[in-house]
Amino acid sequence: MLSRRALNGLAEIASGSRVLTAREDLLTYAGDATPLHRHPPAAVVIPRDAEEVARIVRLANEEGFALVPRGAGSGLSGGAIPIPDSVVLLFPTWNRILEIDEANLTAWVEPGVVTGQLHAAAEAVGLFYPPDPGSMNVCTIGGNVAENAGGLRGLKYGSTKNYVQGLDVVLPTGEGVRLGGKAIKDVAGYNLVDLMVGSEGTLGVFTRILLRLVPKPETVRTMLALYDSVEAAGESVAAIIAGKIVPATLELLDQATIRAVEAFAGLGLPTDLGALLLIEVDGRRHEVEQDAFEIVRLSRIHGARDVRLAASPEEADDLRAARRIAFSALARGGPTVILEDATVPRSAVPEMLRRIQAAGQRHGVTIATFGHAGDGNLHPTCLTDERDPAALARAEAAFEEIFAAALALGGTITGEHGVGLAKRRFLPAQVGDPAVRLMRQIKAVLDPNQVLNPGKIFEPGPRCEHPPLGHRVHERAGRAR
Ligand SMILES: Cc1cc2nc3c(=O)[nH]c(=O)nc-3n(C[C@H](O)[C@H](O)[C@H](O)COP(=O)(O)OP(=O)(O)OC[C@H]3O[C@@H](n4cnc5c(N)ncnc54)[C@H](O)[C@@H]3O)c2cc1C
Numbered sequence: 001m002l003s004r005r006a007l008n009g010l011a012e013i014a015s016g017s018r019v020l021t022a023r024e025d026l027l028t029y030a031g032d033a034t035p036l037h038r039h040p041p042a043a044v045v046i047p048r049d050a051e052e053v054a055r056i057v058r059l060a061n062e063e064g065f066a067l068v069p070r071g072a073g074s075g076l077s078g079g080a081i082p083i084p085d086s087v088v089l090l091f092p093t094w095n096r097i098l099e100i101d102e103a104n105l106t107a108w109v110e111p112g113v114v115t116g117q118l119h120a121a122a123e124a125v126g127l128f129y130p131p132d133p134g135s136m137n138v139c140t141i142g143g144n145v146a147e148n149a150g151g152l153r154g155l156k157y158g159s160t161k162n163y164v165q166g167l168d169v170v171l172p173t174g175e176g177v178r179l180g181g182k183a184i185k186d187v188a189g190y191n192l193v194d195l196m197v198g199s200e201g202t203l204g205v206f207t208r209i210l211l212r213l214v215p216k217p218e219t220v221r222t223m224l225a226l227y228d229s230v231e232a233a234g235e236s237v238a239a240i241i242a243g244k245i246v247p248a249t250l251e252l253l254d255q256a257t258i259r260a261v262e263a264f265a266g267l268g269l270p271t272d273l274g275a276l277l278l279i280e281v282d283g284r285r286h287e288v289e290q291d292a293f294e295i296v297r298l299s300r301i302h303g304a305r306d307v308r309l310a311a312s313p314e315e316a317d318d319l320r321a322a323r324r325i326a327f328s329a330l331a332r333g334g335p336t337v338i339l340e341d342a343t344v345p346r347s348a349v350p351e352m353l354r355r356i357q358a359a360g361q362r363h364g365v366t367i368a369t370f371g372h373a374g375d376g377n378l379h380p381t382c383l384t385d386e387r388d389p390a391a392l393a394r395a396e397a398a399f400e401e402i403f404a405a406a407l408a409l410g411g412t413i414t415g416e417h418g419v420g421l422a423k424r425r426f427l428p429a430q431v432g433d434p435a436v437r438l439m440r441q442i443k444a445v446l447d448p449n450q451v452l453n454p455g456k457i458f459e460p461g462p463r464c465e466h467p468p469l470g471h472r473v474h475e476r477a478g479r480a481r
């Protein structure tokens with residue numbers, strides 16, 4: 001329960017109906033795109049500016065309630081899911097691109113800018129913002145920074161962390177700081193920008209974000225290579241990389257995903273395919289043509305039944321559709337869709353695909369896999385029914401095996417979706433207890449009262465479980481006196 005004083009305090013800061021407590025509003029913000037986890041907050045608050053965010057954070061410290069920052073709620077690890085009695089911080093009006101600086105190749109944006117909106121604005125002036133999560137038409141830059149989101153162009157361009165150059169942050173104590181800036185080289189002190197990227201809403205609230213842009217590639221070639229088997233597709237991926245070509249996009253769909261896509265959208269894909277690869281190369285025209293030619297050649301050598309090359313931007317969009325709609329198509333297959341992002345070094349992709357299939361078969365669940373084959377980031381997706389405890393238990397057992405396989409192959413439990421609530425119990429197996437302890441200590445130093453999204457990434461610590469270092473020094477000094 002949120003105290004009357006806390007509610008009054010919120011209403012005073014966010015005056016004019018910007019504190020929502022109606023049941024229907026609270027239910028709207030009870031979940032994100034992660035299945036199996038939902039909890040309504042005690043209130044939702046819509047701050048107007050960074051000063052209001054700071055005041056709300058200070059109030060949370062005084063009154064002892066937790067805050068959960070939220071972007072579009074498209075997260076797949078439960079980062080934006082409220083914890084009991086928490087208050088959701090919402091940024092629906094923070095959607096301005098404040099500046100595109102063509103001299104410095106940067107953009108200052110508010111956290112609520114939708115990623116696709118920034119793509120369009122940058123491209124309109126001949127620039128390019130590469131991170132392109134599958135959810136780019138809904139997700140926000142604030143959410144992308146908090147999750148260090150990846151995307152389909154990650155193989156060549158990296159993930160969000162490679163583009164965050166500066167941040168205005170309200171810390172969990174309510175202090176505002178500017179980290180980083182437009183200087184490309186800046187090694188003054190610890191790299192706090194990188195600490196914030198991927199912090200899943202637990203270490204600070206981003207109120208402005210400075211992003212690096214790059215020149216827009218001169219041209220793009222898009223192709224779809226169709227295979228009888230997933231092994232042949234895997235061999236093509238290995239051959240393309242070994243051929244010293246770095247496509248912008250190298251995405252894989254397995255047979256189950258292809259069938260779902262075809263049933264959903266009727267794109268004309270043969271349903272007896274074992275796998276397909278969506279491949280895009282971008283850059284200078286002559287290099288792109290050379291690379292595209294070589295990719296077609298290598299794909300054929302390694303067993304592609306057909307390679308379709310887009311002849312126009314419209315055709316390219318048609319070819320991309322198969323990958324872009326994969327999640328929606330699969331979501332029709334069962335009441336509950338669990339989409340994971342176990343990731344392995346790319347040389348281990350064929351073995352990982354085999355192990356995913358084996359885990360599904362062993363536990364009697366349907367698992368379709370698609371994802372960023374070029375960087376080893378796979379999305380095994382299980383169609384199940386959360387109302388059936390036995391089916392759910394089988395799905396969970398399969399995923400436990402899948403995460404264990406990813407770790408055994410030198411990979412990770414999450415390549416881009418984050419740990420959040422959904423995967424926190426798997427974190428110690430990957431990083432080990434000392435590293436989890438270190439993360440909790442970092443959290444405790446920045447957030448001594450555990451007000452910012454506690455319980456995400458690792459189990460929540462009690463308030464002040466690890467008092468900030470300053471407090472300990474004072475305590476010791478006090479004892480010595
Ligand atoms: C169909 C589909 C496809 C997807 N494809 C991809 C993909 O290709 N790559 C990928 O990486 N992810 C993908 N995702 C997952 C998701 O879209 C990303 O994690 C995205 O970054 C979340 O952004 P959001 O605005 O929805 O954030 P939310 O889900 O609302 O929040 C995510 C996290 O960000 C924190 N947060 C939000 N705003 C702030 C802020 N201002 N300050 C501090 N913390 C904040 C929240 O507390 C939470 O921890 C996909 C999801 C779906 C449903």
